[in-house]
Amino acid sequence: MINKYRWYEVVGIYLGIAAFLSFILAPFLEAFLVSLRPLDRIFSAPYRIFTENMSFDTYFNMWTSVPLLWRYMLNSLFISTVVTIVALIAIIPAAYAFARFKFRGSNALLGAFLAINMVGGAVLIIPLYKLMLSLGLLNTYWAMIIPGAAFTIPTGIWLLRSYLLRIPRELEEAAWVDGASRLYTLRRVIIPIAIPGIVVVAVATFITAYAQQFLFALTFNSTNELNPLPVGLFQFFGRQTVVWNELMAASLVGILPVLIIYIFLQRFIVAGLTAGAVKE
Amino acid sequence: MHTTGRFNYFPYLLLVPALVITIVIVAWPLVETFRLSFTDAALKPDENFVGFENYEKIFSGRFPEVIGRTFVWMFWSVGLKMIVGTLGAVLLNAAVPGRGLFRVLVMPPWVVPIAIGVFIWGWMYNGQWGMISGVAQIIGLVDGPFEFLAYRDTAFIATIVTDVWIGTPLVTIYLLAAMQSIPNDLHEAAWVDGASRAYRFRRITLPLILPAVATMSLLSSIWTFNSFDIIWILTEGGPRGGTTTMIIDTYKTAISRFRYGEGAARAVLIVLFLSAFAGFYFYLISRFARGGADNDQ
Numbered sequence: 001m002i003n004k005y006r007w008y009e010v011v012g013i014y015l016g017i018a019a020f021l022s023f024i025l026a027p028f029l030e031a032f033l034v035s036l037r038p039l040d041r042i043f044s045a046p047y048r049i050f051t052e053n054m055s056f057d058t059y060f061n062m063w064t065s066v067p068l069l070w071r072y073m074l075n076s077l078f079i080s081t082v083v084t085i086v087a088l089i090a091i092i093p094a095a096y097a098f099a100r101f102k103f104r105g106s107n108a109l110l111g112a113f114l115a116i117n118m119v120g121g122a123v124l125i126i127p128l129y130k131l132m133l134s135l136g137l138l139n140t141y142w143a144m145i146i147p148g149a150a151f152t153i154p155t156g157i158w159l160l161r162s163y164l165l166r167i168p169r170e171l172e173e174a175a176w177v178d179g180a181s182r183l184y185t186l187r188r189v190i191i192p193i194a195i196p197g198i199v200v201v202a203v204a205t206f207i208t209a210y211a212q213q214f215l216f217a218l219t220f221n222s223t224n225e226l227n228p229l230p231v232g233l234f235q236f237f238g239r240q241t242v243v244w245n246e247l248m249a250a251s252l253v254g255i256l257p258v259l260i261i262y263i264f265l266q267r268f269i270v271a272g273l274t275a276g277a278v279k280e
Numbered sequence: 281m282h283t284t285g286r287f288n289y290f291p292y293l294l295l296v297p298a299l300v301i302t303i304v305i306v307a308w309p310l311v312e313t314f315r316l317s318f319t320d321a322a323l324k325p326d327e328n329f330v331g332f333e334n335y336e337k338i339f340s341g342r343f344p345e346v347i348g349r350t351f352v353w354m355f356w357s358v359g360l361k362m363i364v365g366t367l368g369a370v371l372l373n374a375a376v377p378g379r380g381l382f383r384v385l386v387m388p389p390w391v392v393p394i395a396i397g398v399f400i401w402g403w404m405y406n407g408q409w410g411m412i413s414g415v416a417q418i419i420g421l422v423d424g425p426f427e428f429l430a431y432r433d434t435a436f437i438a439t440i441v442t443d444v445w446i447g448t449p450l451v452t453i454y455l456l457a458a459m460q461s462i463p464n465d466l467h468e469a470a471w472v473d474g475a476s477r478a479y480r481f482r483r484i485t486l487p488l489i490l491p492a493v494a495t496m497s498l499l500s501s502i503w504t505f506n507s508f509d510i511i512w513i514l515t516e517g518g519p520r521g522g523t524t525t526m527i528i529d530t531y532k533t534a535i536s537r538f539r540y541g542e543g544a545a546r547a548v549l550i551v552l553f554l555s556a557f558a559g560f561y562f563y564l565i566s567r568f569a570r571g572g573a574d575n576d577q
Contacts, residue, residue: 005376016371017382023364023445024386027400030411034403047414076393090301093294101291109295111562116306118558120506122527123547126316126534127309150305153298182290207391214395214509219535230395234513237399244403251399255392262391266384269391270453 028252035059035249042244059253062246069250071225072232076213077257079144079228083209084202086149087156091201092194094153095160096186100172110157117154121147121215132220143220144213144228151212152205159204163197164190200268203261207269210258229254310551316544323538334545342521343529343546350525353440354504360444361504362497365451370481372452373459383456390449398513401442405429405514429515432522439511439523443504451496458492459485491568498561505554526550 005013033050034042035058041051063069097103098110121128128147137143167190175185191198213228221227224235233254236247262269317334321327372383389397404411407427416422428434462485470480508527511517517524517532524532526546534543 005374010376013371013374013376016367017376020364020368020371021382021385024389024449026411027397027404027445028388030404031400042409047409047411047418086301090298093296094298097291097294101288101294103288103291106291113298113302115555115558115562116302116310118502118554118561119306119310119551120503120508120527122506122508122531123550123554124306124309124313125531126540126543126547127312128305129535130312130540131304131309146301147305150301153302157298186294211391211393212509213393214513218512230393233399234395237402237513242403244406244409247399248403251396255396258391258393259388262387263384266387269387270383270457 031248031252035245035252037245039243039245058245058249062249062253065243065246066233066236066250068224068227068232069253072227072229073254073257075141075226075232076210076228076230076254079141079148079213080206080209082141082145083148083152084206086145087152087205087209088198088202090149090153091156091160091205092191092198093186095157095164096190098157099161099164100169110161113154113157117151121151121212125215125219129219137220139221139223139226141226144216144226147216147220148209148212152208155208156201156205160194160197160201163200164194167193196268199265203265203268207258207261313544313547313551316540317548319541319544321540321544327541330541334542337542338545338549346521346524346526346529347549350505350527353436353523353525354501357440357443357447357504357507358497358500360440361447361451361500362493364444365448365496366455366493368448368452369455369459372456383453386452387449389446394446394509395513397446398442398510401438401445402429402514405438430519432519435515435519435523439514442514443507443510446510447500447504451500454496455489455492458489462488491564494564495561495568498557498564502554502557502561505550505557526553 033054036054036056037051038053038055038057041053066072094113098106132138132143137146171189171193172185175189176182180188214230214234217226217228217231218234221231224232229250233247233250236242316327318329318331319327320330320333368386372379372386405413405428407413407425407430410428412428413422413426416426417424426434428438466484466488467480470484475483506527507525508531511523511525511528512531515523517528527550530543530546530550533539533546
């Protein structure tokens with residue numbers, strides 16, 4: 001009743017939403033249209049939104065003209081998956097420690113984790129490069145995985161900690177009274193209850209890892225077979241004559257996995273992202 | 281609770297994995313960056329202590345200009361993200377049919393790999409065949425093909441627009457969540473008293489989302505300050521340095537030209553700026569946390 005709009009207000013709201021979503025979605029639409037055009041139609045003036053001879057041919061041809069496309073996509077998925085696993089191994093126990101135990105320096109340590117989070121990977125690139133060099137990790141998956149995981153840990157700890165704080169302490173205390181060890185309690189009591197929270201953190205970590213695969217791969221890896229999709233395609237981007245329709249088709253296919261994950265799990269993702277806005 | 285009298289190792293044990301990886305990948309490199317900034321480290325076997333020479337060098341060069349440019353870039357980028365994001369949140373908060381779907385459609389720029397979103401923008405900025413130049417020609421804004429990334433000013437604006445596109449979804453969703461956490465009774469009470477929609481927005485919604493706006497502005501500033509991918513892919517800092525921010529300059533100096541010492545000095549300055557942002561951020565968070573607790577009582 002309170003939110004009744006007059007008809008012209010409804011029209012105004014829809015027009016506003018249409019303008020806003022056009023800005024957000026137009027690039028994807030344009031990329032899709034380009035991927036359907038044959039190359040001679042792309043390089044023709046004046047600009048036309050729809051051109052003749054549109055077809056899905058590019059989606060078949062690109063696999064031969066970008067022979068490593070499969071590898072790039074699998075590398076991207078593989079790197080993000082391992083980053084998520086490594087990050088979770090660090091995040092779950094740490095979040096539990098910060099949520100449940102008062103120990104000397106706990107506040108300072110939590111603050112330090114969050115503060116360190118403010119420094120991006122590009123700032124630390126010089127020592128990181130030297131580190132990877134001296135550990136012999138240049139041109140391996142690990143050079144992309146370990147830094148990738150490190151920069152997602154603080155946010156993950158923060159998210160999971162606020163979730164764990166909402167689990168009643170009585171559950172663990174009951175387990176301890178029954179003689180369960182503390183590690184057993186974490187494994188058999190806390191983690192099972194915290195699964196929804198862990199899923200949120202895992203999905204957020206995975207998407208972040210998938211979105212940010214550029215810098216470390218660009219800098220630490222020169223073995224083309226190991227490149228994730230963004231860097232694999234970047235080589236085509238820089239060339240004199242860019243095969244735009246294939247680049248756009250490959251880009252769209254490459255973002256499909258995260259888009260599918262996003263569509264199915266968007267509730268979790270939005271919940272994780274906005275936890276801070278409502279609570280803390 | 282669980283005070284056993286003796287020292288409790290358990291929580292420290294739980295922190296070991298996170299601490300090890302953070303110290304090796306973030307904390308130690310941070311310290312090492314400071315050390316390197318006082319050396320002449322480069323692609324050579326030895327490195328010597330040179331005092332403040334690197335800092336003197338970068339401040340006598342064009343770096344002050346780069347610092348200024350970074351802040352202008354950040355100001356426009358964050359400002360536009362906040363404005364567009366707030367508008368988007370207000371629109372998506374309106375109770376109209378289809379808003380569930382609209383909310384889902386906001387996120388893709390944030391979900392897809394940053395680099396891939398930037399490839400698409402790279403195509404759109406193409407002067408000969410790209411969409412923006414094409415549409416501008418059709419409606420008569422420009423006479424012929426216009427290469428947006430070939431001129432300093434337009435390249436600067438182009439990188440900002442792309443950064444706004446990538447950053448807006450998160451701002452929108454974050455502010456939308458803040459708006460939805462406002463209790464409905466407030467609006468209803470004001471409505472009963474005859475307050476118009478605009479008045480309610482100004483006197484209820486806006487003040488109550490202000491902490492979220494402030495928090496997001498600062499977080500967004502920090503991320504934007506750290507932004508590397510967008511500029512690197514679109515222009516690599518060009519044309520003629522027109523889009524070279526502090527991060528881009530650091531990367532070029534250290535990784536492209538192998539001058540580790542001089543690059544590290546630039547990185548140290550970035551860390552100092554980031555510390556200032558972070559300090560301000562934590563100050564705001566703690567103030568809002570206290571304010572929130574007061575309101576509860």
